[in-house]
Amino acid sequence: xxxxxxxxxxxxxxxxxxxxxxxxxxxxxxxxxxxxxxxxxxxxxxxxxxxxxxxxxxxxxxxxxxxxxxxxxxxxxxxxxxxxxxxxxxxxxxxxxxxxxxxxxxxxxxxxxxxxxxxxxxxxxxxxxxxxxxxxxxxxxxxxxxxxxxxxxxxxxxxxxxxxxxxxxxxxxxxxxxxxxxxxxxxxxxxxxxxxxxxxxxxxxxxxxxxxxxxxxxxxxxxxxxxxxxxxxxxxxxxxxxxxxxxxxxxxxxxxxxxxxxxxxxxxxxxxxxxxxxxxxxxxxxxxxxxxxxxxxxxxxxxxxxxxxxxxxxxxxxxxxxxxxxxx
Amino acid sequence: xxxxxxxxxxxxxxxxxxxxxxxxxxxxxxxxxxxxxxxxxxxxxxxxxxxxxxxxxxxxxxxxxxxxxxxxxxxxxxxxxxxxxxxxxxxxxxxxxxxxxxxxxxxxxxxxxxxxxxxxxxxxxxxxxxxxxxxxxxxxxxxxxxxxxxxxxxxxxxxxxxxxxxxxxxxxxxxxxxxxxxxxxxxxxxxxxxxxxxxxxxxxxxxxxxxxxxxxxxxxxxxxxxxxxxxxxxxxxxxxxxxxxxxxxxxxxxxxxxxxxxxxxxxxxxxxxxxxxxxxxxxxxxxxxxxxxxxxxxxxxxxxxxxxxxxxxxxxxxxxxxxxxxxxxxxxxxxxxxxxxxxxxxxxxxxxxxxxxxxxxxxxxxxxxxxxxxxxxxxxxxxxxxxxxxxxxxxxxxxxxxxxxxxxxxxxxxxxxxxxxxxxxxxxxxxxxxxxxxxxxxxxxxxxxxxxxxxxxxxxxxxxxxxxxxxxxxxxxxxxxxxxxxxxxxxxxxxxxxxxxxxxxxxxxxxxxxxxxxxxxxxxxxxxxxxxxx
Numbered sequence: 001x002x003x004x005x006x007x008x009x010x011x012x013x014x015x016x017x018x019x020x021x022x023x024x025x026x027x028x029x030x031x032x033x034x035x036x037x038x039x040x041x042x043x044x045x046x047x048x049x050x051x052x053x054x055x056x057x058x059x060x061x062x063x064x065x066x067x068x069x070x071x072x073x074x075x076x077x078x079x080x081x082x083x084x085x086x087x088x089x090x091x092x093x094x095x096x097x098x099x100x101x102x103x104x105x106x107x108x109x110x111x112x113x114x115x116x117x118x119x120x121x122x123x124x125x126x127x128x129x130x131x132x133x134x135x136x137x138x139x140x141x142x143x144x145x146x147x148x149x150x151x152x153x154x155x156x157x158x159x160x161x162x163x164x165x166x167x168x169x170x171x172x173x174x175x176x177x178x179x180x181x182x183x184x185x186x187x188x189x190x191x192x193x194x195x196x197x198x199x200x201x202x203x204x205x206x207x208x209x210x211x212x213x214x215x216x217x218x219x220x221x222x223x224x225x226x227x228x229x230x231x232x233x234x235x236x237x238x239x240x241x242x243x244x245x246x247x248x249x250x251x252x253x254x255x256x257x258x259x260x261x262x263x264x265x266x267x268x269x270x271x272x273x274x275x276x277x278x279x280x281x282x283x284x285x286x287x288x289x290x291x292x293x294x295x296x297x298x299x300x301x302x303x304x305x306x307x308x309x310x311x312x313x314x315x316x317x318x319x320x321x322x323x324x325x326x327x328x
Numbered sequence: 329x330x331x332x333x334x335x336x337x338x339x340x341x342x343x344x345x346x347x348x349x350x351x352x353x354x355x356x357x358x359x360x361x362x363x364x365x366x367x368x369x370x371x372x373x374x375x376x377x378x379x380x381x382x383x384x385x386x387x388x389x390x391x392x393x394x395x396x397x398x399x400x401x402x403x404x405x406x407x408x409x410x411x412x413x414x415x416x417x418x419x420x421x422x423x424x425x426x427x428x429x430x431x432x433x434x435x436x437x438x439x440x441x442x443x444x445x446x447x448x449x450x451x452x453x454x455x456x457x458x459x460x461x462x463x464x465x466x467x468x469x470x471x472x473x474x475x476x477x478x479x480x481x482x483x484x485x486x487x488x489x490x491x492x493x494x495x496x497x498x499x500x501x502x503x504x505x506x507x508x509x510x511x512x513x514x515x516x517x518x519x520x521x522x523x524x525x526x527x528x529x530x531x532x533x534x535x536x537x538x539x540x541x542x543x544x545x546x547x548x549x550x551x552x553x554x555x556x557x558x559x560x561x562x563x564x565x566x567x568x569x570x571x572x573x574x575x576x577x578x579x580x581x582x583x584x585x586x587x588x589x590x591x592x593x594x595x596x597x598x599x600x601x602x603x604x605x606x607x608x609x610x611x612x613x614x615x616x617x618x619x620x621x622x623x624x625x626x627x628x629x630x631x632x633x634x635x636x637x638x639x640x641x642x643x644x645x646x647x648x649x650x651x652x653x654x655x656x657x658x659x660x661x662x663x664x665x666x667x668x669x670x671x672x673x674x675x676x677x678x679x680x681x682x683x684x685x686x687x688x689x690x691x692x693x694x695x696x697x698x699x700x701x702x703x704x705x706x707x708x709x710x711x712x713x714x715x716x717x718x719x720x721x722x723x724x725x726x727x728x729x730x731x732x733x734x735x736x737x738x739x740x741x742x743x744x745x746x747x748x749x750x751x752x753x754x755x756x757x758x759x760x761x762x763x764x765x766x767x768x769x770x771x772x773x774x775x776x777x778x779x780x781x782x783x784x785x786x787x788x789x790x791x792x793x794x795x796x797x798x799x800x801x802x803x804x805x806x807x808x809x810x811x812x813x814x815x816x817x818x819x820x821x822x823x824x825x826x827x828x829x830x831x832x833x834x835x836x837x838x839x840x841x842x843x844x845x846x847x848x849x850x851x852x853x854x855x856x857x858x859x860x861x862x
Contacts (some may be wrong), residue, residue: 007360009378011369011646028455055452066490088455089491091484097453120495135643197635199631227643228636279640279648292378298650303695322367322646 007273007289007326009307015236015327016267019109020131021115021124023254024106024141028120029053029086029098036117040108042248046123050100054079055088058094069119072097086119095295108122109143109219109250110259127252129261132225132240134191137256138204139221144188144239146249154190156181163187167249167258169241171283172230174222183207183220189251191241191258193226193233200228221251223258232284235271236327243268244295275309275324282319287311289326293318335361337406338725340553342568344368344579344608344645345689347721348375350383352394358738360745361390363720365692367646376401407725411553414581414604415464415558417543418457421507422470422478422485425532430469430504433536436671438547438554438581438602439465446481451488458492465522465546466492469504472529478506480535486510497521500546504539505529535674536598544602552586553724554583556599557687559735561585567740571680574723575668575707577661577688579645581813582606582668586675594809599674606667606688608660610644617763620666623838624705626853627652628847649693655731658702661690665706680711680810685747687718696824697788700750701856704786708834710757710808712818714824718748749793751823757834758809759783766804766814766830772797778802779829786830791822799827828856 026032029050040046056076060066066087072095073084085099098120108125112118116124142169148154154170156178164186170178174192176199182190195203203222210217225237231240251260274288290308296318297303304320311317335352347365352356364379375824380401384391391397398402417439421427427445434441442463444454458466467561468489470478490513493501499524503511506525517524525546530536539722539794548555557574565572565587569732576583581604597775610617618635625634637656641647669675684707700715723746739746774795779787781803791797801809801816809816820827832852839845 006371006374006378008371008374009366011367011644012371013369017565023461025461028452028459053452055450066496069495088452089488091487092347096451098455118459118461118495120455122461130551197639198632228639278644279653280650294382300651300654300655301695302650304362304649304693320368320646320649322644325369325644 006292007275009292010275010289010324010326012328013325015132016130017133017257018130020127020129020257020259021108022112022127022141022252022257022259024108024123025126025254026118026120026122027053029100030089030120031084031086031103032117032119032123034114034117034123036114037239038127039112039115040114041111043107044108045105045124046108046114047106048103049106051097051102051104052100053098054082054100055084055096055098056082057094058085058097058227060091065246066090066095081092088120100137107219109141109252111261127259127261129293130267131257131259132226132237134223134256134258135227137221137223137251138200139207140188140217140219140254141250141252142189142219142221143248143250146191146244146247148245149220154178159185161185162187167251169245172232173199175199176206176229179203180206183218186218188219189221189223190225190268190281191225191251193224194229194231195222195224196228221253223251223256231278234276234327235286236268236274240264275326277309277319277323278325279323280320282317282323285311290316292321333405335396335404337400338722339372339376339405339406340721340724341372341408341409341410341688342553342578345410345721346370346372347689348379349720349722349725350373350379350396352390352396354390358741360720360722360742361394362386364720365689365721366772373401375595376404376463379548380404381607400783404591407728409551409553409556409728411578411581412548414438414440416442416462417465417547417549418460418463418466419467419469420454420458420485420489421445421468422474422481423447426470426475426478429530429532430467431535433530433539434467434543435605436541436603437540438603438604439543440604446485447477451484452494455488458489459495463499465500465502467502467504467543468507468510470506471531472505474506482507482510486513490514493520493522493524500525502527502542502546511621540601544600548602551728554578554581554602555600556724556727557583558585558598558727560723560739561587561685562598563727563732563736563739564723564743565589566682567736568741570682571679572683572685572688574685574718575665575666575703577606577608577664577690578687579609580604580607580611582664584668584672584675586678586681590849594733601668601672603668603671606664608657608664608688609638609645609683611642613638617663617691621659621665622842623845624662624849625655626849627655627659645689654694654698657690657693658698662702662706665703669706680709680713683714683716684715685718685723685801686750687721689721689724691717692719695857696748696750697826697857698826698853700753700825701786701852703750704753704755704828704830705836705852708836710755710834711810712752712754712820714752714821715750715823716752718746719748720746722746749821751791751827752820753828753830754799754801754809754818754850755830755834756801756803756809758805758807759803759831760803760805764804766802768802768829769800770797771800771822781829781831783831784833785850786828786832786855788825789827789829791820791827793823795822796820797822797827801828825856
């Protein structure tokens with residue numbers, strides 16, 4: 001391949017990743033319900049999360065060979081309802097035990113094999129299926145039927161009960177009011193191209209208020225695919241989401257990802273020379289990489305490595321290579 | 329590498345940028361033939377191929393002499409370094425007083441830091457932090473000997489840290505100062521995956537150099553680009569026989585290196601600070617980070633918009649690098665530099681460097697004069713200093729050459745090529761207020777020019793790269809400029825940004841009001857970048 005026409009100069013971004021290792025965070029006191037090597041199915045509880053964790057002192061006989069991270073059960077004077085917990089550390093012949101009286105189940109939104117269980121730290125599950133990576137996911141792991149169109153704009157007033165249980169694909173941006181309302185109406189998740197910092201802050205504040213009420217929140221997540229500013233979804237991603245529409249998918253937060261388990265699904269492959277422009281005047285547009293044209297002077301007096309991009313209308317433009325990305 | 333290579337590639341793979349330089353042996357010495365930087369994620373092979381193709385097209389004769397026209401790219405010898413993402417260190421201590429110097433030492437030693445003291449954090453919360461999957465190592469410290477306020481907590485803290493280490497055997501644990509007395513709580517550590525190390529105490533008012541060195545060792549592999557920058561700076565200081573500072577602002581961390589050759593005042597040597605919080609694009613820009621950047625931007629006063637831009641910068645650091653994107657980057661670079669300065673307070677007590685080298689991808693997206701202004705806005709030391717840019721990002725790969733003699737020889741050959749001169753900055757301190765601070769006369773090969781000195785401003789005088797001149801200052805009052813005095817004659821050398829005379833406050837004071845601050849920043853930019861006199 002000629003060096004000047006080498007598409008490999010453009011930053012590559014994987015469209016679909018596999019395998020996917022999903023991590024579910026645990027804190028001291030949370031109780032894992034699975035062990036490494038076990039398989040989990042969709043909706044299976046994999047741990048119990050303590051809502052009101054506290055640390056208590058107990059005496060544990062040495063004959064039980066207690067170890068940090070082990071489980072303890074028994075009774076504690078003056079602590080009604082806490083009859084088990086996690087051994088945290090021993091000090092002056094007594095063990096500090098983390099536990100609580102209220103707990104919520106953590107359910108796996110995907111099927112897979114448990115790879116690692118670390119009490120107090122995390123459970124890692126190797127998901128069955130593949131994933132579409134986002135830049136951030138807010139909320140908790142969730143699952144639902146993928147619904148909606150990436151080129152549509154979702155407003156709070158446009159939501160109805162038909163969307164309950166679904167994961168909605170919305171347009172280039174969404175506001176906090178719509179997200180809050182979607183959660184209240186039983187929507188399981190939202191996939192959006194960009195979420196601005198203000199909407200993100202407002203949504204997280206709303207979620208924190210809900211959480212402080214100590215009610216168990218229904219699973220809900222917001223998966224942001226691209227960034228913080230308004231920008232159309234990449235064609236390759238749009239095509240993939242179109243293919244997944246109507247199928248059950250999961251959103252996980254660590255890593256931020258949309259996971260789908262459809263072995264027979266053929267993921268549309270983007271053309272090798274298709275590039276997407278992230279910034280400046282052509283933000284969001286896509287075209288064909290023609291050739292690298294060397295350093296060019298751009299607004300602001302800066303000289304950057306550039307390449308020629310041909311758009312679908314036949315016009316061409318010199319674009320900084322740093323503004324481009326391609327999906328592989 | 330063959331026994332007598334005529335050309336090789338130097339590659340610096342960063343988190344945001346991949347830079348390659350082609351070095352060739354020309355007329356008995358090593359020369360920089362060409363350099364190219366692209367966003368990380370580009371194929372390094374394609375980058376090298378384009379670099380070699382351009383060099384061959386520009387001078388086929390030279391390419392033939394170096395053999396690069398017939399050597400497959402994969403067979404070209406290369407020196408490579410990579411900067412590694414900073415890992416997370418949980419720093420714990422018995423008291424807040426003991427915690428502060430530990431955090432300061434860790435923050436300049438290549439670690440992102442979360443911290444807690446037994447004084448303010450309950451054991452459950454502290455265990456939660458230590459067990460967090462994101463934590464890569466633990467630093468538990470105490471004074472040596474432990475002070476009264478921390479002594480009582482050390483036993484329980486040691487048991488807590490040992491329990492966390494038992495559950496996460498991959499964690500490295502450093503016990504500093506009096507905390508080393510708790511080593512028994514860890515039992516037999518010989519077959520642990522992560523190491524348990526004993527370090528010296530970090531105490532307020534004392535140089536924690538030994539602990540910092542240990543922390544850097546644990547934080548980063550030997551071939552890390554930022555560590556290599558230290559070796560390169562030391563070699564450059566020796567080659568030039570000058571006191572050299574290097575400031576590097578990278579995607580997720582900054583580096584400050586000070587090196588001075590033997591024969592200079594003070595102990596000869598090297599000081600390396602790797603500060604992850606001095607990265608260009610913080611992973612999750614909180615209000616403080618956004619405000620630090622907003623201080624330097626004239627682009628917007630809207631915190632949310634600026635935060636959006638910072639998040640975008642984190643996701644795609646090379647995108648939107650033109651137009652107002654330059655201003656955003658330079659504001660972020662200034663904020664990162666100020667972070668670097670904040671975590672390296674000991675630098676302020678040393679003599680000013682003769683040469684300051686700026687390294688990192690951020691400096692590539694702006695004209696040299698704008699880079700010079702960004703640097704002197706933050707690095708404020710009274711004196712006359714030369715500024716230069718490591719434009720090909722060559723210093724770190726050269727620093728990775730294992731043999732010190734070979735490294736020095738290579739830097740001696742390449743010193744002129746690897747440094748793009750920005751110019752000389754003259755920055756007196758202690759100027760009085762008023763309309764006139766004195767007069768400046770610049771005389772050299774380019775003629776003789778006289779100028780009036782106005783306090784509070786910064787001015788640029790054209791002095792091209794390679795030119796030398798004598799700048800003769802006659803101040804009305806006594807100022808500090810190296811020594812104290814009113815009359816100074818300083819040898820200055822030119823650069824892409826010329827000669828900068830900075831008569832602003834040392835340290836710089838900016839108005840609190842955003843509109844006034846913006847006006848001032850624009851005025852300085854007009855004076856330095858566009859050469860307009862106010």
